[in-house]
Amino acid sequence: MSDILDILASAGLWAAVLRIATPLIFATLGALLCERAGVLNLGIEGIMTFGAMIGWFAVWNGADLWTGLFVAALSGMVFGALHAALTVTLGLSQHVSGLGVTLFASSFSYYLFRLLVPVEGTPPKIIPFQPLHIPVLSDLPFLGQAVFTQTAPTWLAIVLALALAFTLFRTPLGLAIRMTGENPHAAESQGINPMVIRYGAVIAGSALMAMGGAFLTLSAFDSFIPTMVQGRGWICIALVVFASWRPGRALAGALLFAFFDAFQLRLQTVMGGALPYQLFLMVPFVLSILALAVMARRARVPQALMQPYRRGER
Amino acid sequence: MSETVLDISQVSKRFGATLANDTISLSLERGEIIALLGENGAGKTTLMSMLFGHYTPDSGHISVMGRVLPPGRPKAAIRAGIGMVHQHFSLAPNLSVLENVMTGTESLWRPWSDRAKGRARLMEISARFGLKVSPDARLGDLSVGEQQRVEILKALYNDAKILVLDEPTAVLTNVEAEHMFGNLKDMARQGLSIIFISHKLDEVMATADRIVVLRGGRVVAERRAVETSKAELAGLMVGREVKRPLREPATPGAVVLEAKAVTLREGGVERLKAVDFHLRAGEVLGIIGVSGNGQAALARLTGGLARRSAGEITLFGQPVGDLSVREVVGAGIGRIPEDRNHDGVIGEMAIWENGVLERLPEFTRGGLVDRKAGMEFARRIIEGFDVRGGTPASRIRLLSGGNMQKLILGRNLIEHPKILIAAQPARGLDEGAVAAVHERILAARRAGTAVLLISEDLDEVMALADRIQAITGGRLSPPVRPEGINARQLGLMMAGEWGAAEHAV
Amino acid sequence: MRFERREHIPPALAVLTPLIAVAISLALAGGLIALAGAPVLTAFGKIITGAFGSKLAVTETLARTAPLILTGLAAAVAFRARLWNIGAEGQLYLGAIAVAAASAHLFGGLPGVVQIPLLFVTGALAGMVLLLIPLWLRLRFQVDEVVTTLLLNFVALLFVSMLIDTVLKDPLAFGWPQSVPVASQAELPKIIPRSRLHIGLLVAVVLAFVVHFIQSRTAFGLQSRAAGLNPSGAAFAGVPLGRTLLLVAMLSGGLAGLAGAVEVMGITSYVTTELSPGYGYSGIVVAMLAGLNPLGVVLAALFTAVMFVGADAMSRSLAVPSYIADVTVALSLLTMLVAIFFTQYRIRR
Secondary structure, three states: OHHHHHHHHOHHHHHHHHHHHHHHHHHHHHHHHHHHOOOOOOOHHHHHHHHHHHHHHHHHOOOOHHHHHHHHHHHHHHHHHHHHHHHHHOOOOHHHHHHHHHHHHHHHHHHHHHHHOOOOOOOOOOOOOOEOOOOOHHHOOOHHHHOOOOEHHHHHHHHHHHHHHHHHHHOHHHHHHHHHHHOHHHHHHOOOOHHHHHHHHHHHHHHHHHHHHHHHHHHHOOOOOOOOOOOHHHHHHHHHHHOOOOHHHHHHHHHHHHHHHHHHHHHHHHHOOOOOHHHHHHHHHHHHHHHHHHHOOOOOOOOOOOOOOOOOOO | OOOEEEEEEEEEEEEOOEEEEEEEEEEEEOOOEEEEEOOOOOOHHHHHHHHOOOOOOOEEEEEEOOEEOOOOOHHHHHHHOEEEEOOOOOOOOOOEHHHHHHOOOOOOOOOOOOHHHHHHHHHHHHHHHOOOOOOOOEHHHOOHHHHHHHHHHHHHHOOOOEEEEEOOOOOOOHHHHHHHHHHHHHHHHOOOEEEEEEOOHHHHHHHOOEEEEEEOOEEEEEEEHHHOOHHHHHHHHHOOOOOOOOOOOOOOOOEEEEEEEEEEEEOOEEEEEEEEEEEEOOOEEEEEOOOOOOHHHHHHHHOOOOOOOEEEEEEOOEEEOOOOHHHHHHOOEEEEOOOHHHHHOOOOOEHHHHHHHHHHHHHEEOOEEOHHHHHHHHHHHHHHOOOOOOOOOOEHHHOOHHHHHHHHHHHHHOOOOOEEEEEOOOOOOOHHHHHHHHHHHHHHHHOOOEEEEEEOOHHHHHHHOOEEEEEEOOEEOOOEOHHHOOHHHHHHHHOOOHHHHOOOO | OEEEEOOOOOHHHHHHHHHHHHHHHHHHHHHHHHHOOOOHHHHHHHHHHHHHOOHHHHHHHHHHHHHHHHHHHHHHHHHHOOOOOOOHHHHHHHHHHHHHHHHHHOOOOOOHHHHHHHHHHHHHHHHHHHHHHHHHHHHHHOOOHHHHHHHHHHHHHHHHHHHHHOOOEOOOOOOOOOEOOOOHHHOOOEOOOOOOOEOHHHHHHHHHHHHHHHHHHEHHHHHHHHHHHOHHHHHHOOOOHHHHHHHHHHHHHHHHHHHHHHHHHHHHOOOOOOOOOOHHHHHHHHHHHOOOOHHHHHHHHHHHHHHHHHHHHHHHHOOOOOOHHHHHHHHHHHHHHHHHHHHHEEEEO
16 A cells, blocks of 8 residues: 555656656547547557657658657658548548558558668667756656656647647637538538548648657657557547547546556556566556446547548438 | 529539439529429429539529529538528537537638627527527537527528528428418518428418429429419429329228337437327328427337337237337238338348348248248239339349339238338328329228328328327327318327317227 | 449459459559669569469468468458457457467367367357457447457457466476467368468368358348348348347457467467467458458458568568568558449549
């Protein structure tokens, strides 16, 4: 019991929560944006992988870190456009198209990585984002260590969550996106082109997913390892449901998940092998499934989610 | 005073082999109400879709206030002052009323939405035209009538000068409909011009200043409401003598199906509230009502798709528990679903598979489907019920609505069922197919089948039913006989006024 | 420009579709090979010789085909009933570990004739069980099974990793995390001696015919197709949706579990976390390439196996990463999706 309290009282835990949450925040916001417009984007896992690879590669090749993040976002947009072409223009199954994008984006990133980076014993490293020192705040006792030791992209993710919430609920564009996800025919009868809105949402959302992936190689870690995304994309898809398609709740959900993850990591070391480590690693996946089961009925799903829109067809 | 606001000139539109609109011309004056009258498939909806920019005309042009409307651009139509109220509302149930109204009314690149201004404008319009609505309510929580009001407000919010309503009363109760037409006349007095699409003669005569009759994609007549009659309009609309089959008198047999105080609760909602009815062999019991009042629940309950929450059902004199679909079909109950495409058929499967699916156990030997017998069964239906446009092996999706319905009728009637549950059996069919369906139902009645006819079409029920009950809010009225009652009284029954049904039979 | 649904799909087009899709994906892969600076035609030549060039190569390719047929069938039967089982990878691992455990601790003493069928059933059962969880969640709470089956893949792999680290760890493996081996009499007989080609391939091909028979001739096949194409129409016709989906899930999960069993009993004889190079996910591609037709699955699985085995050989002699196989297979899924679309629709103006 006192072990648990010790963990909760350590600044390191809380610092880790924000760090672990960051890629989830980026990618969940991306998935949320796509789904608000009516498109499920299961390309997420592969897009994150590609973002992690290409962002890292850009920096390794001499670009600065922000450029790396930007390159990752661009790559996400390309894959987003691909997914949109399949699901919006052609109206194909969003499930299968998304899986196809994931399979392609991840295998393509491994291929390019092998091609571009010479094989060495240890994977090559870059110098990642460093903690951002915020005057006064970072020097606070405990809080300074627990909260204000994050890198800049973490703060960017939190700002983006607020920005997305504002966009969706307070701007004409956000209303158009939500209407497209609820009833594209209604959107069209009000002079909005649902195709354009869906393309835009999927492309922008995919950029966010890729940035989430890039955070892994540019901030949380310093090199690219295939399979490093480790199902985070699927967890984000579950988080969107958990968050009832609201950015604020997505932020809270990502933090909650990260808390469990950070906590189990520390619990593992404390328990010192009393339980197999794999049990702890299962926690986020099992939690995601539980969250889906609890929230699936309560959540107000965008009514046109997964329904292709074709003009003049009802 | 006469100022032309809309001029449709020589517009044509072809879909594949059918000419949906054939050089149609039409003009609308300021403050005028025009009714566009015609049967299903006459081309009304196509014409209005072109007006609103959903379709591009093949030839001809449309001008509003003297300016030609660019074709195929909904946005241009909105800007020109055309507001469309669709039959299936273009609304989002999860968004608020204000959000539904404001969508697309501001530039998408505005950094924030001016809701205060939007709300004030909505309230002002709402007050001016007497269309009461609460802006923050979630749309999905409103009644159908209120949702329609939101649709109209949405058009007015967009500065509509011309309002187009596609079958506005299809989903309303009589009371709601009267109220709505009152509103429309008010709006016309305030200078709006209105076109409404309808195939109901009563409302057309009562509301419109001018009536344009469409048939087979052409304008066949134009009349001022004061200079015509329902009889003339009916003739013009159909283009030939309306000959619906006549029900000859018959003596009903024993009670085959009886429900006593049956209640059906689903997800906390009482769809049916202690309903009583009985059905005799060789008679047609008509259930009338505005859609959404429990008809679907009644059809599902009798068709083996729902379990009752309370009450008793007796089948052929024996009390029965909750029967499954297979048991229902096995007991000799035929079912015609309300929504053909959604429930009645599986479009991508073959005609023969659609024919045998609900009686699959009869066509299965040791787990294997007897394909040959299934094909033979389908062939018998196709021949016996004059199904055109397909062979047993072709996909059922390729059949027209009327032929699909004939197949559904056939797979039920070919085995001479003791009971037939027919939900909206003639909905969406053209006049010829309607007559064929009605003829089949009456033939089954002659053969001793008990028919439960659930329909929104008063004419249909009056023509076919021996007794009529109305369904309102999940309750069934006592039955009345069609001979002693007129359409107005039936309308009152559908609105929940059961006084007319005092002399129950 | 708009798309118009075709009334009739020309039969020739339906047959050509996968071929066109594969050809386009190969052309795109050719571009990637060129990007690596390798001669494209030579590379393709090496892929072909790598997969078929010698007796060893042929047996290797066919040995790889067996699990792909099974996971392809698993996806095909599920997808046809619109049950989106993306969890074949996890089901495969669970089937494999169940077989290792059962052989080591339950049936180890039994002769092969008895033990092998018992282990097949064990593996299939394990796969089924894992798919029943997402099915239950879907039927009970309307949870999208795509996400749950994906998530369960990770849970299953971690579970297997835990077992081979602890209770099922092979004590003779010098601390390597690998499971106890299956009994020697449970190892599948070879079709060709001293190769890796075992009778699992025959089992898989026979099952493809069995599944084809089930789908085209039985009442269950008809009902599962109806349930997939139009659930509310099927329910109206009295198809028991829950029961039908349950049977579909058991069939699908069972086939994926069997894939794991066949791999362990035929190739590795013990389980590691590297047992499958993504057979479960490739199975989805195989099923789609086959147009969900069980017999087509056999050919699509062969194509996929050729790509994997051939690309491995090719990358050894040319500086092209062997991931080119994964890329090509993934691309063929995307091109197939587009190709299917154009068999159903045509472009107007």
